[in-house]
Amino acid sequence: MSPECIVNAQTKAKTTLHLDTVAATACRPAGDKEDLLTAVGSTTFRKGSDSTLMGDDLDKTGSPSSTEISETPLLDPPSPASVSSLETQVPSLSPLDAFHASLEKAQDNIFLIKSPSQLKQLLDFFYGGSNALAPSTTTFPYLHGLAQIKQRVYFHEKFDPSTDINLLNYAPEDIPSLFNHDLSVELPSIPFNLMTVSSVDTDKPRLINSISLEDILTLKPDAQVTDFDISSLQKLSDIYKLEDPFSETQELLNRNYDMQARLMAPMSHFLVYNNAMDNSANSNAATVLSNVKSEQQNIYVVDFKPEEWDQCSPYLEKDVTYSIGGHSSVFYQEPYTKKLQVMEQQLMWQLNGLKELFPRLYIGNAFNFKQMVSSRGEQQNFKLHIHCHENAKLPSLEALRQISQSLDRGTAHETYFLEFPDSIARHTDELSPKEVLSYINVLKVIHTIVLKNKAKVFLYSFDGFTCLSLLALSLSMLWTSDTVEEAALNIFRKPAFKLYLYREDFVFLKQFEPYILWLRDNSLNKNYHLQLSLPIREISQLPRKSPGQIDWFEDGRDMNFPAYIHDTLFLGSAAHSSSITVLATLGINRLISIDKLPVWFHLLECVFEHDAPPFKKDNVVKPIFSFNNDKAKVYEVEVPERIRKLLKFEVRSVVYIYNVRDDGKDSMMPLLLECPDHVQRKLLVDPEDKSSRTLVHCRVGVSRSASLAIASIMKHFHMDVLESYLYVRVRRFNVVIQPNLRLFYELFLFDEMLQRQRNQEYRRKHCWWVVCDQIARLNKSYVR
Numbered sequence: 001m002s003p004e005c006i007v008n009a010q011t012k013a014k015t016t017l018h019l020d021t022v023a024a025t026a027c028r029p030a031g032d033k034e035d036l037l038t039a040v041g042s043t044t045f046r047k048g049s050d051s052t053l054m055g056d057d058l059d060k061t062g063s064p065s066s067t068e069i070s071e072t073p074l075l076d077p078p079s080p081a082s083v084s085s086l087e088t089q090v091p092s093l094s095p096l097d098a099f100h101a102s103l104e105k106a107q108d109n110i111f112l113i114k115s116p117s118q119l120k121q122l123l124d125f126f127y128g129g130s131n132a133l134a135p136s137t138t139t140f141p142y143l144h145g146l147a148q149i150k151q152r153v154y155f156h157e158k159f160d161p162s163t164d165i166n167l168l169n170y171a172p173e174d175i176p177s178l179f180n181h182d183l184s185v186e187l188p189s190i191p192f193n194l195m196t197v198s199s200v201d202t203d204k205p206r207l208i209n210s211i212s213l214e215d216i217l218t219l220k221p222d223a224q225v226t227d228f229d230i231s232s233l234q235k236l237s238d239i240y241k242l243e244d245p246f247s248e249t250q251e252l253l254n255r256n257y258d259m260q261a262r263l264m265a266p267m268s269h270f271l272v273y274n275n276a277m278d279n280s281a282n283s284n285a286a287t288v289l290s291n292v293k294s295e296q297q298n299i300y301v302v303d304f305k306p307e308e309w310d311q312c313s314p315y316l317e318k319d320v321t322y323s324i325g326g327h328s329s330v331f332y333q334e335p336y337t338k339k340l341q342v343m344e345q346q347l348m349w350q351l352n353g354l355k356e357l358f359p360r361l362y363i364g365n366a367f368n369f370k371q372m373v374s375s376r377g378e379q380q381n382f383k384l385h386i387h388c389h390e391n392a393k394l395p396s397l398e399a400l401r402q403i404s405q406s407l408d409r410g411t412a413h414e415t416y417f418l419e420f421p422d423s424i425a426r427h428t429d430e431l432s433p434k435e436v437l438s439y440i441n442v443l444k445v446i447h448t449i450v451l452k453n454k455a456k457v458f459l460y461s462f463d464g465f466t467c468l469s470l471l472a473l474s475l476s477m478l479w480t481s482d483t484v485e486e487a488a489l490n491i492f493r494k495p496a497f498k499l500y501l502y503r504e505d506f507v508f509l510k511q512f513e514p515y516i517l518w519l520r521d522n523s524l525n526k527n528y529h530l531q532l533s534l535p536i537r538e539i540s541q542l543p544r545k546s547p548g549q550i551d552w553f554e555d556g557r558d559m560n561f562p563a564y565i566h567d568t569l570f571l572g573s574a575a576h577s578s579s580i581t582v583l584a585t586l587g588i589n590r591l592i593s594i595d596k597l598p599v600w601f602h603l604l605e606c607v608f609e610h611d612a613p614p615f616k617k618d619n620v621v622k623p624i625f626s627f628n629n630d631k632a633k634v635y636e637v638e639v640p641e642r643i644r645k646l647l648k649f650e651v652r653s654v655v656y657i658y659n660v661r662d663d664g665k666d667s668m669m670p671l672l673l674e675c676p677d678h679v680q681r682k683l684l685v686d687p688e689d690k691s692s693r694t695l696v697h698c699r700v701g702v703s704r705s706a707s708l709a710i711a712s713i714m715k716h717f718h719m720d721v722l723e724s725y726l727y728v729r730v731r732r733f734n735v736v737i738q739p740n741l742r743l744f745y746e747l748f749l750f751d752e753m754l755q756r757q758r759n760q761e762y763r764r765k766h767c768w769w770v771v772c773d774q775i776a777r778l779n780k781s782y783v784r
Contacts, residue, residue: 095125096192103300110286110299113271116311119302122271123315126194127763129756133749134190136669140742142188144664145259147243148172150250153179155665172246185240193268194300195261195769199285200274203335206309207273208317209767210336213285216265217292230291236266237294254664254740258776260769266294273302275309320765324350324723340726340774341781345463347730352464357472357497358479360450361457365464372458383455384416384446388467392419394438397530403445404530407453418442420459422467425504433534439512440519441530442471443478448528465498465733470505477509477516484509485547489585495564500734503559514542552581562586562701563732568692569685571709571732573701574598583649587693592683594657594698594705601654603643608635610658623658625679627670632659634671634679650693655682662703664740672711672750684712706737710747714754721751722766725775736782741772 093101099121103111113119125131141155149172153159158181167178176183198210218239223232239262256263270293272285282301289299313319317336324347334342354364362382369385384403395418403416420442421427431439449455461467477487484506491499518539523531553559561582562572576582577591577598591598606619610633623633635656644650660666671683685694698704706728713724725747729737739747748768755762 099125100298106286106301107290109295109297110290110301113273113300113302113304115304116308119304119312120315122194122300124763126192127315127765129760129762131191133752133764133768134188136667136742136746136749138188138190139745141664142185142240143256143260143263143741143745144254145256145263146185146240148250149175149183149242149246151252152183152185152242154252156181156183168250168252172250183242185242187237187240187266190267193264194271195265195268195767196271196273197285197289198274199272199281200276200278202275203337204275204317205336206275206316207271207312208315208320208765209770210317211261211770211773213288215261215773217288218262230288233288233292235294236262236292236297239263239266254662254742255738256741257772257779260741260772264769266297269298269300271300271302275306277302277304277306279303314763322723323719324727337774337777340722340778343726344730344778347726348463348733351730352498354458355497357491357494358450358475360455361446361475362459363464363468363472363497364458364460366460366462368464369458369460381456382415382458383449383453384418384457386418386420386442386446386457386459386471388420388422388459388461388471390422390467392421394421394435395419395442397434397438397441400438400441400445401530404441404448404528407445407448407528420471422461423470423502423505425508426502433536436515437531437534439474440515440523440534443474443516443519444523444528444531446475447478447524452528466500469500469502470509472499473501473505473509474512474516477513478520482517482545483547484513485550485553488553489550489581492561492585495561495570495586498564498733499560501559506553506559513544514539517545518542550581552579560734562695562697563728563734565709565713565728565731566687568687568689568694569709569712570693570695571701571705571728572695572697574697574699576701577695577697580647580649583651583695586695587650588695589650589652590692590694591651591654592657592685592694592696592705592708593654594696594708595660596697596699597654597656600647603646604637604639604654606637608656608658609633625671625675627674628660628667632657632666632670634658634675634683636682657683657704660704662698662740662743664742666742667746668704668707668743669746669749671708672746673753683708684715687716700735701732702735702737703739703743706732707739707743707747710739711750714747714751718754718758720755720765721747722771724751736779738779744772 100111103118104114105111113122144151144155146152146155150168153164153167153175156179159179164179167175170178195216196207196210197216198205198207198212201212201214216236218234220232220234239259270289272282272289274281282303286299286301293299309316322343324343349365349367352365354362354368357363369387372382372385399418403418406414406416424431446457449457459468459471472491473484473487476490477484480490481487488499488501488506491497515534518535519531558573558575562570562576565571570586570588572582574593574596577593577596578600580600582588606621607616609620609622612620621635621637623635625634626632627634635658637654637656639651639653644652657671660668671680675683685692685696696705696708709728709732710721710724713719713727714721717724717727719727725737725744745768748766752762752764755764
């Protein structure tokens with residue numbers, strides 16, 4: 001192999017490659033622009049190559065030499081010269097071919113971007129309105145990843161789960177002979193797609209939607225060494241070839257978010273650059289790409305002075321703005337790959353900020369506390385600050401005694417600080433007598449400050465909710481109810497407050513319930529002094545109050561309520577829709593049930609048309625919309641008043657979306673783009689419709705129903721797909737929402753449609769594979 005093809009690299013695993021672009025060499029002196037023209041690439045390319053992978057979108061005519069046409073805007077191609085006959089007519093150039101004609105070439109299919117204006121022309125074309133995203137029917141099932149045989153069979157158009165599902169139980173090598181259909185896969189034909197590749201690893205790339213070579217390259221299965229040449233790399237197109245031999249692990253996956261860059265790479269062209277305009281690094285990256293790409297793929301290498309970067313707006317990362325999570329400059333200061341983590345945290349602080357849970361008792365987050373201590377006057381508004389976190393222990397009796405004595409002296413200017421554990425059950429099996437006294441006296445000190453001194457108390461945790469539930473629930477019981485269940489419901493009735501219950505702590509509080517009731521009924525009414533001892537026998541013999549008819553908080557169930565999305569929309573699970581307690585507590589009057597009806601639905605005594613036997617006419621509900629080749633349907637059923645009275649809730653109607661499974665095959669796109677307005681208004685809940693209080697759910701509440709909630713936010717709050725996803729994700733934080741890839745891609749398409757309706761000059765802000773990669777990184781941060 002020639003020296004020009006040697007690239008030093010390091011690898012952490014067989015499937016990923018980290019290129020050391022500093023050590024990478026092309027065996028040539030670094031130097032002027034002519035070096036860049038001659039050094040990039042080491043393979044021979046077909047001349048007059050296709051300017052797009054689409055095939056039918058753009059002309060396939062060869063480009064004239066770079067001296068014939070000057071810089072030409074992509075969106076305004078030159079008119080053809082007049083000709084005297086058809087025989088002598090010169091075919092007109094497509095916009096992209098005209099642009100290519102204005103560029104210098106290093107090799108066939110490798111073009112040099114010599115100025116910011118040329119770069120902006122290319123990016124205007126890619127991100128602009130004329131270059132639409134491919135429909136989901138084109139990109140799927142390919143984007144699920146089809147290298148494994150079970151995956152390929154399951155997503156095959158001829159696969160019928162009702163008859164073929166047992167095939168997936170066979171050994172991988174036996175399946176092809178049992179599934180008698182063509183298992184070949186063709187690369188989807190999509191419009192012009194451009195991947196921006198930073199040739200030098202950096203935490204802060206200049207251009208938006210930048211990725212590294214590591215994100216798209218894969219080592220061959222037999223490559224074992226850490227120093228190798230380009231021959232150790234797979235071709236980009238190998239990502240969708242059927243594996244040989246078959247791997248032992250054959251999972252069916254429709255959430256391969258981390259694979260999207262590699263799957264998009266064979267369908268894409270590449271823009272290569274680095275912040276410092278290091279020509280050597282760019283040429284090395286172009287060399288690598290030229291050896292793994294196909295003939296039809298172009299490489300554009302940026303080659304102008306670093307001081308000209310500021311002329312590349314609006315495609316600089318620092319130019320990107322967001323409507324959620326704080327100012328975009330905050331994100332630009334953080335590593336690019338952690339942008340979503342920073343956005344999520346900022347949004348979490350915004351949504352779970354300072355709020356008054358009970359009179360003079362406030363809850364909030366660490367950011368609120370930081371603001372308070374930085375402003376002396378604001379800090380003095382709170383008499384007591386309690387930081388709840390996982391490493392905290394119960395305060396000592398001595399610390400509580402000092403606070404109590406200070407309160408007795410009436411020291412107005414003093415502010416107190418305590419810590420409180422986020423959980424008891426997860427840290428210890430049993431509280432000692434001294435710890436029980438400490439717990440009781442913390443509640444008593446808070447009560448004294450709030451009720452006697454008429455001062456304010458601030459409970460806070462890092463994010464504003466996950467570590468606060470134990471103390472907040474204890475106080476709710478002390479002040480509002482006789483049982484832990486009713487105490488929790490009293491907080492859940494205030495949906496803007498997020499209560500995150502651990503099952504272990506709920507069990508602990510049920511056991512601790514008599515102590516809180518004794519404190520309320522005996523100690524608080526007598527004095528405000530610390531409790532130095534407890535009548536254990538008396539407390540243990542106190543009669544326990546019944547929580548009444550509550551069908552939530554049972555063993556084996558989720559403890560948490562549906563997520564509050566906005567004033568008229570909640571997102572939850574099938575279990576939530578079946579709980580009379582949940583529905584009545586939140587005042588839900590509409591359900592949107594996706595493929596899973598509540599357990600009480602049989603009381604309505606109706607039959608959906610798809611289930612109705614022949615000739616049955618009575619109580620048959622007809623669909624208000626059918627889609628997915630008439631296999632999926634939308635029904636609406638009114639809930640009679642007699643049922644509402646019987647079940648003691650307010651649900652007036654159920655919208656049932658039938659036969660949309662979370663399998664990565666079924667589409668929800670018709671609900672977003674094709675259904676009549678009067679039907680869509682029932683599905684994408686309007687926050688201005690104050691007469692509605694809707695719970696949308698599927699089985700778990702993380703994919704199909706979450707997708708509808710995201711679409712609702714996109715439409716009514718004018719937030720883009722990424723912002724809407726993060727918003728719903730933070731609201732539904734006790735369960736990580738994760739639409740399957742096809743549904744998430746369709747949300748991308750819906751976003752583009754909405755944005756173009758609002759702004760004819762809309763430029764796409766996000767790239768599919770970049771967002772997917774960042775979501776995958778975000779999800780990994782929660783895996784312990």
